[in-house]
Amino acid sequence: MQPTMNDRANIPAPAVDLDRLIDDRAAEGWFSVHRDAFRDPAVFELEMKHIFEATWNFVGLESQVPNPNDFLTTTIGRSPVVVMRDAEGKLGCFLNSCRHKGAVIFHTGEGNGAHHSCPYHGWTYDTGGRCVAVTSQRQARYPEAFGATAHDLAPVARFDSYRGLLFASLSPDVPPLAEYLSDARRGIDIVVDQGPDGIELVPGAVSFTYNANWKFQLENSSDTYHFIPTHTSYIGVLEKRRSQRAAAAPAGSIYEDIGAQAASRRGSFTFPNGHVLMWGDNPNMQARPLYASLPQVEARVGKVMAKWMMYVRNLTLFPNVQIAENASMQLRIIRPLAVDRTEMLTYCVAPKGEAAESRIKRLRQYEDFFNPTGFATPDDTSAYEACQRGDDARTLDWQQGYVRGMGAVRAGGNPEAEELGISPETSSVGGYLMGDETIFHGNYRAWLGLLKRGAAKDAGAA
Template sequence: MALIDTDGGFRVSRRIYHDPEIHRRELDSIFKTSWFFVGHVSEIPEPGDYVTRPLGVDPVIVNRGRDGTVGVMLNSCSHRGVKLCRPERGNTKAHRCSYHGWAYGLDGKCLAVTYEKEVYGPDLDKSRFNLRSARVEVLHGLIFATWDFKGPSLSEALGHMTYYFDALFGKFDNGFEVMGSPVRTRIRANWKAETENLSGDGYHTMITHETALRFGLFPSPEDVAPYGDLIGPKFPGRTVQCGNGHTIRIQHLPIETHPPGFLGYPEELWGEIERNLKPGQVDIMARTSVTHGSVFPNLSFLENFKTATDGPGSMCRYTRLTLKVPVDEGLTEIWWWHLVPADASETWKERSQRAYLRTNGPGGMFELDDNENFLGMAEANSGPVGLDQSYHYVAGTHHPDAHGLEWPGHVQDADRSEHTLRGFLTEWRRRMELTAVAEPAASIR
């Protein structure tokens, strides 16, 4: 029986989260050829600005060249492989190795070799030692890179997710900017656990985040009733498989507003949203309570609407990006970015940051709740009996598909479902070619 079995259900062997050999295969099958998020253009606004980031699991330098273009190159000297750039961010005219002093330009070209003629003679071809550069594309300020120059473009790889990305990150005239620097921490759990959760798991919210609910960090129907016509006691939501492992969950507030209202954003920016988006995208973004999903394999996004940021009844939005970088099969480094509309007032940006910090990042209430679950999954499945069990991803399979919408992708008319998790794992299986790897019958139960 395969490690992922879809015959009569959707069962997943727990080994895919804990097996070192499977992790090693992931590095080649997934983390060597995918498109990865590496930063935001607002982090490197001036020529010579750089940040150091992971591209998949390889360290890279992300910098802005003298001509204003964004470049991404392996953060490893071509001579002896020493980490070339050690600071997390800065501005420079060139990158110089601390070991033998070799220097590289912002475009990755090898500029200088110490004692070149004495050590290497008169005929050294320095172009042979240029840094390994990645293929780069920028979408709404988000910088993506891949080592694969022959594979699909970013747009082709995103497929239907492009429509939702445009709605989320292309709705303001001057886009988003990063608030502060990204925060990172490590958790003893597999990288796929949090990615699946953020891919669209609305099933866990009422249980895992019960304390946040009691504190009023989620708006109730009564909180939002003054802003529109109340249409029911529940928050309607849908989940979408966008293809290629990309997913999104969109939950709306239980109100109708005329004209469309984008509660939580400054009202002076509402006109930009309507002007920049298609009618179907306006319908998606109007009245949203929470929107979250994942870009395969390890980038997740979340736009949230929260109350109680500056006192009872106050409302504000925040947008976050999360990157899950595997250190090994049982250890993940997590990066968080907080994004705000570039044209919002400084006062609004600070309110958004307070709402974000209260709930997200290493000290955020939601993150602490979720991490307890991910740690528990790792701790309970370290033995041979636990690894012989399977997870069952069948929640929501009885729900109907949504019809009559302009939403691209496979849309399910259900807020609490594992529809998106199945989409993520289906692509994982395809990339890993696990269907061709037969396992003993006892490997999944």
């Protein structure tokens, strides 16, 4: 039989015993992830197909494409996509691939233009994704079947937004976006409401790669435990700066007084579908760029939301985006390239119209902490690479990194969840040095759930 367009979905998945990958016996006091989740290329293939290409992915911000005919390009799993506004300003999301021979149509990260021609044979599309010209169609002597075939750019199956954050799914078999994000949406609210007119990406995107599995980044964002051991040299630089500046001068970073951090609280929320929020007290809130306008922020959003804006908060929206606000505020997009290779695209996030002094504060802390050219992220990514190399110890199976804090985790909410008006699946509060690892359970339960759902579909299709 001739292969059809949809045959790829029917290729039998590599044989992976999914139940072998997660040892979830939380009720008995144990949880672990098998090292194959980080090192087996067959698992990676399943992750691409059944997770990234089968659920909602973050694809950009509305503020990146403010005008008619603006576009931005990104990827969902392995698939190149373009997000664009049509001539009337309506947003759409399409596979960035010419229907003729597949060439990518949009070659830059962002841009503007009413029509976009394929560089190869010249098929031309408008910003609604419609194919408006097949080059020399009249002279082509195409068969009738060609005229009966759609040539428009293929739209993604689902496309929606929440508070200016755009999400798309290549599969129609997903819950509505609001339901998918559930109460993790409150983590987005705490970010977006920081400016009276919302937030924007500070000009200047930074990308980097590391030679390790994408889930090391997924976890690290919620990992309080690593901070002091991994970032000792960064903490040392901050200590030196503190000793050299005038005593009355404000802190240059929330992490300047690591002792105060270590004596503060940290908490975790897990939500359905793999989203998690790590939060913590911020004993150095005057180091935050938003601090200068705190009274106005409180008047606008209320004391509770303003307090949460000052907290350390690292939000993961499974599977591909994190918004971390600690030393500064970063939006990071995770793009897995291979089982042992990941690309990160990162942006500094700021309230629109931020005051000049606050912006400078934000930038310097951001560059110090978050850049791959700074003092902290290179130590994170180097640690991921050490894990990837060490996970090649093939006679070792199970990690021991998922049980700290098991004595503190509880089902449902807690007083912090109540003040935020959210209903997480689990919540936890402890001292900073507890270094909670139960927050990862939320990631891996969704991860395994999607892999199993995909395997069941494949089995049904076979």
